[in-house]
Amino acid sequence: MKAKAAAPLRKKTAPKVASKKSSSRPAIKKSPAKKSPANPDLAPSRIDEILHRLQKAYPNAKCALHHRNAWELLVATILSAQCTDARVNMVTPELFRKYPTPKAMAEAPIPAIEEEIRSTGFYHNKAKSISGAAKRITEVFHGQVPRTMDELLTIPGAARKTANVVLGTAYGIASGIVVDTHVLRISRRLSLTKNTDPKKVEQDLMQIIPRDHWIQFSHEVIHHGRQVCIARKPRCIDCTLETLCHSSDKTWSSH
Numbered sequence: 001m002k003a004k005a006a007a008p009l010r011k012k013t014a015p016k017v018a019s020k021k022s023s024s025r026p027a028i029k030k031s032p033a034k035k036s037p038a039n040p041d042l043a044p045s046r047i048d049e050i051l052h053r054l055q056k057a058y059p060n061a062k063c064a065l066h067h068r069n070a071w072e073l074l075v076a077t078i079l080s081a082q083c084t085d086a087r088v089n090m091v092t093p094e095l096f097r098k099y100p101t102p103k104a105m106a107e108a109p110i111p112a113i114e115e116e117i118r119s120t121g122f123y124h125n126k127a128k129s130i131s132g133a134a135k136r137i138t139e140v141f142h143g144q145v146p147r148t149m150d151e152l153l154t155i156p157g158a159a160r161k162t163a164n165v166v167l168g169t170a171y172g173i174a175s176g177i178v179v180d181t182h183v184l185r186i187s188r189r190l191s192l193t194k195n196t197d198p199k200k201v202e203q204d205l206m207q208i209i210p211r212d213h214w215i216q217f218s219h220e221v222i223h224h225g226r227q228v229c230i231a232r233k234p235r236c237i238d239c240t241l242e243t244l245c246h247s248s249d250k251t252w253s254s255h
């Protein structure tokens with residue numbers, strides 16, 4: 001009785017297998033190299049998902065440095081080197097009350113600027129940069145912070161990161177991507193780059209992130225770096241990107 005019942009099952013399944021194997025048509029060769037990118041971590045669908053989740057997690061992410069115009073943002077960004085944004089925000093109101101314009105700052109003695117910014121650290125160099133920036137903006141750019149990367153890079157104290165902050169946040173110009181310590185660390189953890197040099201990391205990110213996300217991406221990643229993907233012990237269990245991340249730094253994994 002058992003042998004009779006099993007026979008029809010074998011007959012039903014056998015022809016399907018036989019027809020595939022016996023086909024004389026040449027097999028269609030799939031080309032995984034063409035269909036998926038060389039590095040799946042950089043696949044547009046993965047990048048889109050990262051951007052989508054960041055946007056959802058930090059819908060109001062913006063620059064934490066208080067400022068009323070491009071000049072104030074430039075100075076605040078110079079001051080933020082090796083210093084917290086909160087500390088900079090404590091210093092700048094009085095600094096700009098005393099020296100509200102590039103011209104006023106250009107005329108201020110450097111020791112007077114140093115006195116105002118001392119608590120932000122490295123105040124000798126920072127005061128020199130701020131004074132130099134004020135003079136150049138007054139003398140060459142008619143008191144206006146320029147709107148191009150090339151011009152900004154001629155201003156003392158303004159390297160590429162600072163220029164990107166000013167262009168993106170003050171003017172809404174996506175000339176590049178701000179790569180600070182958070183963006184660098186998280187881009188590496190998310191396998192978006194293998195580089196450690198900020199300029200190379202920026203180039204890598206500019207290749208894979210759509211230009212209309214360049215400005216917001218940095219704001220969101222900086223927030224993520226401060227709140228969740230912190231340097232020493234990332235809070236992976238709370239991370240919106242956890243299922244997309246295979247960093248060796250992870251402290252928790254769902255997969």
Ligand code: SF4
Nearest residue numbers: 229234236239242245
């Ligand atoms: S899973 Fe962890 S390491 Fe990866 S991005 Fe999130 S917090 Fe950072």
